[in-house]
Amino acid sequence: MSAISAYAAKSAKGKLELHTIERRDTGDNDVQIAIQFCGVCHSDLHAVANDWGNSSYPVVPGHEIIGEVTAVGKNVKKFKIGDSVGVGCMVDSCQTCEACKEDLEQHCLSGPIMTYNSKTSDAGGRTYGGYSKQVVVREEFVLRIPDNLDKAAAAPLLCAGITTFSPLHQYGIKKGMTVGVIGLGGLGHMGIKLASAMGARTVMITTSTNKAEDAKKLGADDVLISTDKDAMKKWQGKFDFLLNTIPVGHDVNPYMGLLKYNKTMCFVGAIEPLEAVNGAPMIFGRKALAGSLIGGIKETQEMLDFCGEHNVVSEIETIKMEEINNAFVRMKDNDVRYRFVIDMSSL
Amino acid sequence: MSAISAYAAKSAKGKLELHTIERRDTGDNDVQIAIQFCGVCHSDLHAVANDWGNSSYPVVPGHEIIGEVTAVGKNVKKFKIGDSVGVGCMVDSCQTCEACKEDLEQHCLSGPIMTYNSKTSDAGGRTYGGYSKQVVVREEFVLRIPDNLDKAAAAPLLCAGITTFSPLHQYGIKKGMTVGVIGLGGLGHMGIKLASAMGARTVMITTSTNKAEDAKKLGADDVLISTDKDAMKKWQGKFDFLLNTIPVGHDVNPYMGLLKYNKTMCFVGAIEPLEAVNGAPMIFGRKALAGSLIGGIKETQEMLDFCGEHNVVSEIETIKMEEINNAFVRMKDNDVRYRFVIDMSSL
Numbered sequence: 084m085s086a087i088s089a090y091a092a093k094s095a096k097g098k099l100e101l102h103t104i105e106r107r108d109t110g111d112n113d114v115q116i117a118i119q120f121c122g123v124c125h126s127d128l129h130a131v132a133n134d135w136g137n138s139s140y141p142v143v144p145g146h147e148i149i150g151e152v153t154a155v156g157k158n159v160k161k162f163k164i165g166d167s168v169g170v171g172c173m174v175d176s177c178q179t180c181e182a183c184k185e186d187l188e189q190h191c192l193s194g195p196i197m198t199y200n201s202k203t204s205d206a207g208g209r210t211y212g213g214y215s216k217q218v219v220v221r222e223e224f225v226l227r228i229p230d231n232l233d234k235a236a237a238a239p240l241l242c243a244g245i246t247t248f249s250p251l252h253q254y255g256i257k258k259g260m261t262v263g264v265i266g267l268g269g270l271g272h273m274g275i276k277l278a279s280a281m282g283a284r285t286v287m288i289t290t291s292t293n294k295a296e297d298a299k300k301l302g303a304d305d306v307l308i309s310t311d312k313d314a315m316k317k318w319q320g321k322f323d324f325l326l327n328t329i330p331v332g333h334d335v336n337p338y339m340g341l342l343k344y345n346k347t348m349c350f351v352g353a354i355e356p357l358e359a360v361n362g363a364p365m366i367f368g369r370k371a372l373a374g375s376l377i378g379g380i381k382e383t384q385e386m387l388d389f390c391g392e393h394n395v396v397s398e399i400e401t402i403k404m405e406e407i408n409n410a411f412v413r414m415k416d417n418d419v420r421y422r423f424v425i426d427m428s429s430l
Numbered sequence: 431m432s433a434i435s436a437y438a439a440k441s442a443k444g445k446l447e448l449h450t451i452e453r454r455d456t457g458d459n460d461v462q463i464a465i466q467f468c469g470v471c472h473s474d475l476h477a478v479a480n481d482w483g484n485s486s487y488p489v490v491p492g493h494e495i496i497g498e499v500t501a502v503g504k505n506v507k508k509f510k511i512g513d514s515v516g517v518g519c520m521v522d523s524c525q526t527c528e529a530c531k532e533d534l535e536q537h538c539l540s541g542p543i544m545t546y547n548s549k550t551s552d553a554g555g556r557t558y559g560g561y562s563k564q565v566v567v568r569e570e571f572v573l574r575i576p577d578n579l580d581k582a583a584a585a586p587l588l589c590a591g592i593t594t595f596s597p598l599h600q601y602g603i604k605k606g607m608t609v610g611v612i613g614l615g616g617l618g619h620m621g622i623k624l625a626s627a628m629g630a631r632t633v634m635i636t637t638s639t640n641k642a643e644d645a646k647k648l649g650a651d652d653v654l655i656s657t658d659k660d661a662m663k664k665w666q667g668k669f670d671f672l673l674n675t676i677p678v679g680h681d682v683n684p685y686m687g688l689l690k691y692n693k694t695m696c697f698v699g700a701i702e703p704l705e706a707v708n709g710a711p712m713i714f715g716r717k718a719l720a721g722s723l724i725g726g727i728k729e730t731q732e733m734l735d736f737c738g739e740h741n742v743v744s745e746i747e748t749i750k751m752e753e754i755n756n757a758f759v760r761m762k763d764n765d766v767r768y769r770f771v772i773d774m775s776s777l
Contacts, residue, residue, distance in 0.1 A: 182691055190691035190716060332709065344529055344537035347718070354710040362679065363701040365721030369537060371694070372719045374712030 088430055089215035090404055091141035095133040099407050101430075104143055104211050107219050114162050114225045115154035116170065121213035122147025122238035122397070123423035125269065125330065128411050130200050138200055145213025146172045146198040147241040147424075149234050159222045167228040169387065171241035172377050174198050174210055174224045186381040188224075214407065216430055226384055229391025236396035239269065239422040240387060242377065243397060247274040248386040249378030250326055250349040251281060258282030260323040263307065265338060267294045270328035270352055272398055272421040275301045278326065280393040286322070288338070297420065301398070309337065320368075322346065327353070334358045339370055347371040397422050403429035435777055436562035437751055438488035442480040446754050448777075451490055451558050454566050461509050461572045462501035463517065468560035469494025469585035469744070470770035472616065472677065475758050477547050485547055492560025493519045493545040494588040494771075496581050506569045514575040516734065518588035519724050521545050521557055521571045533726040535571075561754065563777055573731055576738025583743035586616065586769040587734060589724065590744060594621040595733040596725030597673055597696040598628060605629030607670040610654065612685060614641045617675035617699055619745055619768040622648045625673070627740040633669070635685070644767065648745070656684065667715075669693065674700070681705040686717055694718040744769050750776035 091102040109115040127144035129135055148170040152162050162168060176183050176191035183191050196203060199212030212218075228237055247270055256262055262283040264274035271287075278285040279302035286305045287298035295306040307318055315337060322341045325348035332355035338348055339361070347370070350357075360372065378386065390396065398421045402410050410423045438449040456462040474491035476482055495517040499509050509515060523530050523538035530538050543550060546559030559565075575584055594617055603609055609630040611621035618634075625632040626649030633652040634645035642653040654665055662684060669688045672695035679702035685695055686708070694717070697704075707719065725733065737743065745768045749757050757770045 185692075187692065187716075332706075345532075345534065347720075350709060351713065354713055356706040356708050358706055359679075359703040360707050360719070361703050362697060362721065365719075366698065366701055366723050367721070369534075369722050370720070372707070372712075373694075373717070374709065374714070375716050376713050 087215055087217045089143045089211060090407060090430070091143045091211070091214075092131040093141050095138065097132045097411070099131060099214065102141060104141070104215065106211070106217055109154045109156055109219050111156040111158045112222050113156045113219050114152055114159055114168065114222055115217065115219050116148070116150040116168055116225070117153045117217055118148055118150040118213055118215055118427045120149040120235045120238045120427060121145040121425045122242065123407070123410055123414065123425065124242050125414060128414060131411070139209060142200050143211035143214050144199055145215065146170070147238040147243070148198070148213035148218060149228060149238045150218070153217075161222060162225060167230065167234065169226040169228050169237070169241050170198060170213065170218060170220050170224065171226065171245060171383055172198055173380070174220050175204070178223070186379040188379050189377050214404070214425065216427065224380060226380070226387055229387060231391055231394065232396055235401050235424045235426065236399050237390070238424045239273070239397035239399065240390055241383070243269045243273045243422060244277070244390065245378040245383045245386050246270055246351050246375070247326060247328070248277050248389070249382055250351060250375040251278055251324070252382060252385070253375065254324050254347060254349065256281045256283050256324055260284070261286065261321055263288045263322045263325045263341060264328065265289070265309070265325060266328040266330070266352065267291070267298055268328060268330070268417070269422050272301055274326045274328055275303050276395050279303070280389070280395050286318075315341070320344070325349070326351070329353055332356050332358065335372060336361050336364070339364055339372070342368065342370050345369045347373050349373045349375050351375050399424045401426050405429065434562055434564045436490045436558060437754060437777070438490045438558070438561075439478040440488050442485065444479045444758070446478060446561065449488060451488070451562065453558070453564055456501045456503055456566050458503040458505045459569050460503045460566050461499055461506055461515065461569055462564065462566050463495070463497040463515055463572070464500045464564055465495055465497040465560055465562055465774045467496040467582045467585045467774060468492040468772045469589065470754070470757055470761065470772065471589050472761060475761060478758070486556060489547050490558035490561050491546055492562065493517070494585040494590070495545070495560035495565060496575060496585045497565070500564075508569060509572060514577065514581065516573040516575050516584070516588050517545060517560065517565060517567050517571065518573065518592060518730055519545055520727070521567050522551070525570070533728040535726050536724050561751065561772065563774065571727060573727070573734055576734060578738055578741065579743055582748050582771045582773065583746050584737070585771045586620070586744035586746065587737055588730070590616045590620045590769060591624070591737065592725040592730045592733050593617055593698050593722070594673060594675070595624050595736070596729055597698060597722040598625055598671070599729060599732070600722065601671050601694060601696065603628045603630050603671055607631070608633065608668055610635045610669045610672045610688060611675065612636070612656070612672060613675040613677070613699065614638070614645055615675060615677070615764070616769045619648055621673045621675055622650050623742050626650070627736070627742050662688070667691070672696070673698070676700055679703050679705065682719060683708050683711070686711055686719070689715065689717050692716045694720050696720045696722050698722050746771045748773050752776065
């Protein structure tokens with residue numbers, strides 16, 4: 084065990100403060116990482132405030148981790164000291180179940196071990212996240228970061244990036260297709276960049292006319308204002324795929340009408356109930372509504388390699404560790420374009 | 431034009447009576463069919479009563495047609511006089527759009543021409559269905575009926591059969607999978623038979639304990655009573671696919687919980703709004719909710735050939751043409767196991 088400086092919440096009051104956390108020793112299969120940058124995800128806020136009722140304090144948030152390898156266990160083969168690496172939302176899984184064997188560790192039948200606020204396999208153990216100087220992670224859950232990517236701007240790829248890449252990848256998005264990305268926030272802006280890099284005609288679908296210019300800068304070929312009835316009518320039946328990043332419950336029916344026959348809208352943000360869904364257009368158009376959760380480790384590495392090849396990173400605002408509580412307030416107010424990333428040298 | 435005896439509704443009062451209908455002459459690309467049997471589908475009832483607001487009287491219902499070829503146009507290559515043939519829900523489509531080229535004529539971008547109550551490409555023309563002595567259909571929409579199948583019992587394959595076969599086929603159902611069929615009616619009973627013939631472990635999911643025995647006779651390996659909370663819990667996460675045949679709006683959430691991660695529930699009956707759908711389990715389990723509509727012509731022939739090979743037909747009660755109004759009443763009351771078929775020699 085070694086004592087590490089970390090920003091932790093001690094209660095649901097939502098404030099993060101400097102604390103000392105014990106990190107486990109670097110085991111034979113582990114990689115020890117000095118954290119350089121950590122992205123700030125909306126779920127960090129929920130965990131700190133115990134919005135989902137599963138927080139066990141202290142909570143050290145952060146699952147968009149970029150760092151450098153500082154030590155490796157004797158069995159570690161893929162990494163060496165000095166490598167640029169990343170850690171996303173998961174740090175372990177059973178590795179033996181059907182889901183793990185299909186490279187879908189996020190659906191591990193024993194439950195994946197998440198990067199923070201999760202029980203470990205050791206009795207009483209908890210995971211602590213990336214708002215911290217160091218993290219120790221099993222080799223299989225450590226990712227290689229392409230050298231050409233800006234390290235700070237690459238951090239959000241580990242959650243926002245894979246969350247949007249995975250559905251685009253699952254549904255085979257490529258040149259010749261028209262993809263709509265619904266909602267322009269941390270997830271949506273990655274969706275635009277990734278769908279565009281995959282060669283699709285990419286349309287930003289948003290309620291906010293003031294986001295149109297930004298969307299085009301991010302790579303959107305078109306912008307569809309979803310409150311404009313004529314525009315919505317014009318785009319009926321035109322989309323090969325819709326990536327819905329709206330983070331709250333909403334009416335999906337107007338969006339389903341935008342899909343071509345036999346196509347899917349995948350949602351990655353709305354963990355609240357969706358309003359009543361009209362069955363008829365889904366039957367008559369053979370349409371589907373699907374959920375998707377981050378991505379497996381193999382797919383996350385594919386995403387990072389894809390981003391390296393296409394030079395895709397997140398749009399970020401870098402902050403110091405001590406600015407985190409203010410960043411949380413601004414994130415709540417949607418006052419970030421599009422992701423805060425903590426420069427851990429400030430800790 | 432030739433005058434044909436048919437049972438038609440003249441108004442939304444819902445009564446069918448004997449009328450004389452003009453059938454078009456057999457064109458160069460047409461097949462003329464003497465109708466032997468016609469299945470009675472729930473949508474016949476809706477069309478007769480104008481429940482969907484699109485009925486144009488007179489309506490001759492019937493889209494589960496079995497008959498014998500009595501004449502062919504000079505360009506017809508696939509059929510000859512005396513052949514056993516069938517006609518399902520569609521009789522024409524543009525044949526040139528993206529959907530038609532993908533063998534998904536039911537999603538023809540110009541709109542498929544349905545077997546009855548549909549405008550034809552001739553000005554003022556309407557289609558008339560199978561409650562009739564004869565039908566004339568373009569060759570491409572005529573299907574070959576395997577010789578070994580009972581002709582009356584094969585009639586419902588043309589709608590109930592393909593409606594359930596298509597999703598099972600799309601989702602690659604095979605041995606080693608566990609498939610749940612929700613709802614035991616005209617569609618559900620075909621779902622059980624087909625999923626079972628495909629080699630899947632097939633589970634009937636129903637609210638009615640009194641349907642359990644019947645379901646097992648039809649080929650279900652197990653029966654899950656959806657009102658039994660303990661049973662529902664036991665089956666959580668166990669299904670590779672769910673075929674939902676419930677014909678009305680309902681709460682899909684308890685069923686979604688029965689799916690394994692990364693699997694789909696496909697609904698084929700509920701054209702009414704589905705109640706609010708919980709997003710969280712769909713995201714966390716990467717699950718999908720999809721609609722499906724009958725099937726294309728190529729797939730319908732595949733279904734018929736599959737049924738020939740596995741000797742699958744519908745469970746039917748044969749009626750005389752004059753009994754149709756009473757059959758409609760019984761169908762409304764769910765008093766049929768599982769499909770009425772009209773013996774057209776009674777007309």
